[in-house]
């Protein structure tokens with residue numbers, strides 16, 4: 256093995272890594288390896304000839320050339336996330352959606368994928384790191400240009416045409432993680448973020464990305480999830496008692512299966528992916544210091560209790576191309592809402608449950624607490640988006656037959672409105688397609704969505720005794 260100094264010299268010469276001045280320690284399975292820490296960079300700052308991009312292309316080509324039985328092949332890796340192919344091989348269809356494993360499972364998946372890419376590209380060894388696509392940044396709402404080049408391994412023909420030809424961009428409501436970040440409880444933050452922006456970006460890109468069984472065949476998948484993974488760090492870094500669910504023994508000890516760069520099966524638990532820099536040897540370009548949490552040293556400042564305040568007695572809501580509004584009667588809960596709005600320890604959520612579609616609708620609906628006029632007017636009534644991905648699509652049911660659930664923290668103007676003592680409040684759903692040439696489009700859903708249950712849930716934060 257090269258010593259770290261030699262390696263650093265090599266990397267600098269290759270110009271492939273943003274920073275190799277830090278030394279990190281990898282603690283996988285108790286083996287400590289000193290290696291230069293990898294910096295996962297923003298794709299927004301890269302040109303098509305950036306070594307990170309060229310290496311990725313080279314690796315994709317090599318992985319696509321491997322037989323599908325090789326766990327390092329492009330199709331096997333994608334099938335670990337999801338596939339309809341049979342017979343089902345080890346670790347196929349194991350992606351985690353709608354559970355507390357959403358963040359850790361995808362972190363593990365990216366980690367092993369990154370190691371395979373390094374090996375497959377051959378020329379870059381430990382230096383290649385997965386770039387991230389920061390779609391929230393107003394200058395990066397289009398699919399990154401090198402993924403639109405039809406001659407590149409990064410190109411996938413079946414994406415939404417506007418995303419592929421560069422006219423399309425993701426609307427602000429698709430990429431807003433403010434609601435998710437306001438949640439202090441891990442379960443609420445993860446559930447909220449999994450819907451918006453995670454699911455909305457999947458649907459916005461469309462094609463393979465739009466379905467859980469095909470998503471990871473698109474090379475942009477890994478950059479999308481790299482950003483989701485970065486947001487895990489950023490969510491924690493906000494502090495305020497935010498923590499991983501370290502009191503949950505199953506979350507900490509359950510093993511997930513992957514393959515390493517030599518094709519050998521490996522297993523991992525959430526406890527092995529809590530501290531990205533220390534355990535997995537990477538940081539994100541521009542991120543604040545990573546919060547270090549330890550499975551053995553648990554200090555949970557809060558415990559969270561969730562109580563359904565009201566389940567609205569309304570018939571199922573059907574979402575189609577035209578906006579729909581339903582009136583939610585608040586008569587029963589009027590006494591409670593003002594005090595929740597004033598409270599520091601109580602948070603109100605809108606929950607949509609039993610959400611199903613026969614097929615992927617291919618579009619996203621904005622969810623507003625307000626009428627249609629308010630929904631058109633400004634962002635103040637916006638709670639988030641409803642994007643079907645990962646659950647609730649019956650045609651994908653072999654993978655995940657459970658209906659989808661969406662969690663929306665109610666904050667700001669929407670919360671003030673509820674607290675102002677109205678007898679009822681309209682809930683409005685507006686179909687929202689990607690922007691084309693910066694303008695709104697009229698999206699046509701390929702299938703309607705049915706929402707079975709609508710509730711208000713109060714989450715109370717209490718001092719923990721651990």
Ligand code: C2O
Pocket residue numbers: 336350351352361453457470480
């Ligand atoms: Cu497991 Cu974004 O999907």
